[in-house]
Amino acid sequence: MTLFNFGKKKEGEKKTTDCACTCSCPAGEAEKIMNACCSEAKDGVSCIKVLGAGCKACHEQYENAKQAVKDLGLDLEIEYITDMQKVMEYGVMSMPALVVDEKVVAMGRVLKAADVAALLHKLDF
Numbered sequence: 001m002t003l004f005n006f007g008k009k010k011e012g013e014k015k016t017t018d019c020a021c022t023c024s025c026p027a028g029e030a031e032k033i034m035n036a037c038c039s040e041a042k043d044g045v046s047c048i049k050v051l052g053a054g055c056k057a058c059h060e061q062y063e064n065a066k067q068a069v070k071d072l073g074l075d076l077e078i079e080y081i082t083d084m085q086k087v088m089e090y091g092v093m094s095m096p097a098l099v100v101d102e103k104v105v106a107m108g109r110v111l112k113a114a115d116v117a118a119l120l121h122k123l124d125f
Contacts (some may be wrong), residue, residue, distance in 0.1 A: 003086035
């Protein structure tokens with residue numbers, strides 16, 4: 001099993017992907033492993049994922065993220081990932097976690113819908 005750390009490059013490794021985001025993923029790996037989400041990020045947020053174990057807090061984070069997207073009038077689907085192998089690929093150690101365009105932007109606490117909306121504004125969707 002190979003795990004990828006999308007936030008960090010190995011010494012001497014160049015960013016070799018055509019992603020418009022800054023995920024620093026090796027060429028082709030984002031598309032293979034993370035469903036090509038980050039490769040679609042050109043003008044604003046293209047995908048949001050909630051990582052969790054299926055617990056109450058994780059489900060609440062998923063619902064809050066959906067509400068924030070709805071409140072902002074965005075046409076985005078929120079993916080809810082409970083597969084622990086996929087969660088580990090993001091390097092997340094505490095859940096729930098919120099991932100925007102393949103970057104972990106929050107983990108270990110449930111953000112309210114207003115907090116998610118504010119975060120998306122800060123990320124310049």
